[in-house]
Amino acid sequence: MNTALTVSFALVVSTPLLAQQLRAQESLGGGQCEANVYNCANTPNPLPVAKTVWVEEMTWMDVRDALDAGMTTVLIPTGGMEPNGPWLAAGKHNYVLHANCEAVARQLGDALCAPVIPFVPEGNIEPPSGHMRSPGTISTRQETFEAMLTDVAHSFRMHGFETIIFFGDSGGNQGGQRAVASRLAERWSGSPIVAHIQEYYDYASASQYLEDEHGVIWGEGDNLHDDPTISLNMFIDDPASIRWAERVEAGLATINGVSLTDRVENLELARALVAFRATQTVAAIDAAIENGGTLPLPIRPPRAGGGAARGGGASVGGAAAGAQAQRPAPDPRTMGGGDCRQNAYNCSDTPNPLPVANTVWLGEMTWMDIRDALAAGKTTAIIATGGVEPNGPWLVTGKHNYVLDANCEAIARNLGNALCAPIVKWVPEGDIEPRSGHMRSPGTISLRQETFEALLTDIAHSLKVHGFENIILIGDSGGNRSGMNNVAETLTAQWAGEARVIHIPEYYRAPEGSRDVLRESGLLADGPGDGLHDDPTITLNMMASDPLSVRWAQRMETGQATIDGFSLEDLERSLMLGREISEARAARTADLIRERTR
Numbered sequence: 001m002n003t004a005l006t007v008s009f010a011l012v013v014s015t016p017l018l019a020q021q022l023r024a025q026e027s028l029g030g031g032q033c034e035a036n037v038y039n040c041a042n043t044p045n046p047l048p049v050a051k052t053v054w055v056e057e058m059t060w061m062d063v064r065d066a067l068d069a070g071m072t073t074v075l076i077p078t079g080g081m082e083p084n085g086p087w088l089a090a091g092k093h094n095y096v097l098h099a100n101c102e103a104v105a106r107q108l109g110d111a112l113c114a115p116v117i118p119f120v121p122e123g124n125i126e127p128p129s130g131h132m133r134s135p136g137t138i139s140t141r142q143e144t145f146e147a148m149l150t151d152v153a154h155s156f157r158m159h160g161f162e163t164i165i166f167f168g169d170s171g172g173n174q175g176g177q178r179a180v181a182s183r184l185a186e187r188w189s190g191s192p193i194v195a196h197i198q199e200y201y202d203y204a205s206a207s208q209y210l211e212d213e214h215g216v217i218w219g220e221g222d223n224l225h226d227d228p229t230i231s232l233n234m235f236i237d238d239p240a241s242i243r244w245a246e247r248v249e250a251g252l253a254t255i256n257g258v259s260l261t262d263r264v265e266n267l268e269l270a271r272a273l274v275a276f277r278a279t280q281t282v283a284a285i286d287a288a289i290e291n292g293g294t295l296p297l298p299i300r301p302p303r304a305g306g307g308a309a310r311g312g313g314a315s316v317g318g319a320a321a322g323a324q325a326q327r328p329a330p331d332p333r334t335m336g337g338g339d340c341r342q343n344a345y346n347c348s349d350t351p352n353p354l355p356v357a358n359t360v361w362l363g364e365m366t367w368m369d370i371r372d373a374l375a376a377g378k379t380t381a382i383i384a385t386g387g388v389e390p391n392g393p394w395l396v397t398g399k400h401n402y403v404l405d406a407n408c409e410a411i412a413r414n415l416g417n418a419l420c421a422p423i424v425k426w427v428p429e430g431d432i433e434p435r436s437g438h439m440r441s442p443g444t445i446s447l448r449q450e451t452f453e454a455l456l457t458d459i460a461h462s463l464k465v466h467g468f469e470n471i472i473l474i475g476d477s478g479g480n481r482s483g484m485n486n487v488a489e490t491l492t493a494q495w496a497g498e499a500r501v502i503h504i505p506e507y508y509r510a511p512e513g514s515r516d517v518l519r520e521s522g523l524l525a526d527g528p529g530d531g532l533h534d535d536p537t538i539t540l541n542m543m544a545s546d547p548l549s550v551r552w553a554q555r556m557e558t559g560q561a562t563i564d565g566f567s568l569e570d571l572e573r574s575l576m577l578g579r580e581i582s583e584a585r586a587a588r589t590a591d592l593i594r595e596r597t598r
Contacts, residue, residue, distance in 0.1 A: 028441040029060050030390040030533025038393040038532060046393050047554045053105040055443050056115050056398030056425065059551070060390035063397070063443030066112060067160050073111035073285075074161045076152055077101045078168040078177065080120045081422065083134035083337040083367035085224035086345040086353055087255070089241045090136045090370065091363030091422065092234060093169035094118045099237040099270075100169075100200075103278035108285065111165075114152060114445065115388065115398070118363065118422045120173045121145050125461050130172075134335040135466045136362050136370035138421065140458040142176060147451040149180040153194060154432045155445045162192045165285055167200035174198060178294060185293045195294045199284035200277070203229055209276050214269055219257020224345060225337025228258040229273065235260070236270035243366070246354045336367050360412035363422045373419060374467050380418035380597065381468040383459055384408045385475040385484065387427045390441035392532035394563065396549050397443045399542060400476035401425050406544040406578070407507075408474070410586030415593060418472070421459060427480045428452050437479075449483055456487040464491075464499040470597045471499060474507040474589065481505055502596050507589045515584045517577060518566075525565035536566035537581060544578035547571065 031039035038046070043061075050062040055074075058066070077100075079093035089095065097116045105111040122139035123130025131137045140148075153164045164184075166177035174196070181196040188194070207229045210216035216228055234241045244260065247253040253260045260266055288295050331340035331347070338346035345353070345368075352368040359365060362381075365373070384407075386400035396402070404423050412418040429446035430437025438444045447455070460471045471491075473484040481503070488503040495501075510516075518524045518536060529535065542549045552568060555561040561568040568574050 026440070028064075028390060029392050030438060030441065031392065031531055035531030036392075043393075046558065046560060047551055053102055053111065054113050054115070055445075056388050056401060057396050057548070058112075058443060059393055059396055060441045060443050061393055063112070063159070067442060071110050071112055072160065072162040073108060073165065074114055074156045074163070075101050075105055075111055075165045075167070076114045076117070076149065076156075078117045078120050078149075078166070078170070078173045080122060080170045080173065081118050081136065081138040081363060082122050082131040082170070083137060083225060083335060085222075085226040085336055085338060085343075086350075086366055086368055087224075087243055087247060087252070088226050088231065088234065089243075089364050089366060091118060092230065092241070094363060094422075095234040095237040095241040096169050096230065099233060099274050100277055100281070103274045104281045104285070107278050107282045111163075114156070115401075115425045117148065117152070117426075119145070119148070119424075119455060119459060120168070120170065121176065122172060125458065126465050128465050131337060132462065132465065134337065134367045135374060136365060136367050137466070138362075138459055138462040140455065144451070144454040144458050145173075145176045146180050148426060148447065148455060149177060150184065151432065151447045151451050152426065152445055153180065153184055155439065157188065157192055158433055158435055158439065159442045159444070163289060164192055164194045165197055165288070166195070167197040167281065169201065171201065174201060181294050190292055193289055193293055195285070195288035195291075197281060197284045197288060198295070199298055200281045202280065203227075205280065206233075206273060206277055210269065210273060214272060216258060216269065221256050223338055223342035224255070226255055228255050228260070231255055231260060232266060232270040232273055233277075235266050236274060239263070239266075240364070243354055243357075250354065252353060335371075360409050360418065361420050361422070365419075370419070370466070378417050378419055379467065379469040380415060380472060380593070381421055381463045381470070382408055382412060382418055382472045382474060383421045383424060383456065383463075385424040385427050385456075385473070385477070385480040387429060387477045387480070388425055388443065388445040389429050389438040389477070390444060390533060392530075392534040394532075394551055394555060394560070395534050395539065395542065396551075398425065399538065399549070402542040402545040402549040403476050403538060404474075405546075406541060406582040407476075407585055407589075410582050411474075411589050411593070414583075414586050414590035418593075421463065424455065424459070426452070426455070427475075427477060428483065429479060452480075452483045453487050456483065457491065460487065460491055460501050464495065469499050470593075471501045472593055473501065473503040476508065478508065481508065500597070502593070504589055504592050504596070506592055507585070510585075510588065514588055517581045517584050521577075523566065523577075527565060529564040532563070534563055536563050539563050539568065540574055540578040541581050541585070542578070543568075543574050544582045547575070 026041040027033040028041045029039045033040040045061040050058045077097040084092045094116045101113040122137050123132035177196040181194045184194040333348040334340040335348045336346045340347040344350045357365050357369040384404040388397045391399045408420040429444050430439035439446050484503045488501040491501040
């Protein structure tokens with residue numbers, strides 16, 4: 001829609017006849033149709049077709065139009081937060097899936113990706129077992145995980161997706177996905193098709209492919225929860241996720257005898273690997289669709305032949321590739337996803353071989369980074385809740401997650417003793433069926449209240465077990481607040497002084513007299529707003545994380561870079577104001593946290 005058409009809409013929207021016609025249309029997008037034509041179900045998208053396959057990077061109109069164009073498959077990937085030796089970030093599987101889900105969706109041609117779910121079963125929470133014995137791991141109870149998968153899938157079914165696919169990058173995710181897919185397929189009588197793709201989780205074939213086609217031959221195994229295949233798969237998404245630069249500088253950029261020093265070679269291998277895994281997964285998805293649902297479990301032959309088979313390191317699922325049938329009693333110092341007896345980097349008391357991580361995000365830190373941060377007094381953890389919802393024609397559905405990406409970091413750095421858990425992107429957004437609230441708009445993901453509170457409970461409980469003393473809940477959306485308050489009160493009473501869970505409602509609703517960056521700068525125009533689920537403050541706050549999240553470039557090209565009379569055209573000024581808004585919200589919130597944790 002061009003500027004002239006936008007103006008013509010604005011000129012006539014106030015006429016009684018048009019107002020009556022608009023009231024007769026369905027209101028979507030987070031606002032009222034009669035207040036702005038861009039809140040009407042049938043209004044054309046004013047922006048070019050989105051180039052992304054990620055639902056949270058699309059506007060509600062983008063999702064609507066994608067569905068209308070036949071993109072009726074949704075991929076729901078599950079990752080994790082766990083220890084992965086001294087080199088790989090705790091969010092290992094989430095980095096892998098960020099690369100792989102996109103590749104799978106683009107190969108399919110009719111698919112979109114839901115946000116990667118990083119909260120999965122990683123062992124018993126208390127007393128801790130499995131990966132939960134290592135600092136920074138976040139585990140959910142099996143019932144929480146399955147409830148979350150159910151609600152996410154149910155949300156997409158209500159928007160009209162015809163095929164719902166689960167796949168996970170970790171061994172502990174597989175059973176829950178399979179169980180949920182089976183239950184939903186039965187409940188919905190095969191419409192939509194719901195399938196779990198076990199074949200995605202096949203690192204043996206991926207490693208064999210790299211050996212056979214690209215000569216990546218493993219040497220003696222390092223016996224870490226790490227290997228060349230997963231390191232390369234992470235590298236293509238973000239080299240920092242494997243601490244590549246620091247390892248090269250320290251002469252530590254090898255794993256299982258394979259050098260990762262050559263950046264260009266890494267990228268070439270990683271691209272080939274991602275394409276291979278995507279091709280395998282697409283074939284399995286096609287077979288599942290042909291089958292009408294999940295295929296029988298595949299029978300996996302053991303690795304055979306060359307170096308990949310001799311790796312000897314802990315596999316991605318956590319079992320050692322060269323494990324013997326019987327083991328002696330485990331060393332109580334074992335952490336990091338491996339065995340302390342097999343590599344000192346799997347021992348709780350081994351010094352970190354890398355410099356202090358310059359991040360406050362748990363998912364970007366190794367288990368050793370988190371251990372050392374706790375020992376240094378960083379015993380406050382922030383759990384930030386966002387959402388996936390409609391936000392007018394300009395802002396992506398992941399609006400609140402972009403805001404929190406900027407603000408949680410700013411709060412943690414202001415406090416100096418805090419770290420941020422992965423953003424909780426799945427929150428109550430209205431009834432799933434029948435749809436209410438934001439769930440009426442395409443692309444929204446909603447959780448039942450009990451699922452949301454169970455998820456927050458498990459995340460907070462995991463952090464408490466690792467030694468975090470103050471667990472802070474902040475939410476960027478109004479619908480998140482009651483659940484956070486309930487969980488904070490329940491857990492604080494239950495833990496009786498061992499740890500506190502504190503909800504900071506003022507993060508969302510600023511107290512009287514709080515700093516208003518745009519007002520004090522005299523930059524807000526007086527007069528009515530645009531009537532959208534959008535405003536200059538949140539737009540600028542999002543831009544502090546990523547200008548793409550407000551579709552800045554496309555709005556500039558089409559002359560639509562304004563909101564409520566505020567111009568976003570000056571990118572440098574907008575970014576500066578966005579950072580200032582983020583810092584102001586952070587300072588206010590950090591002061592309240594200090595006050596309530598004394």
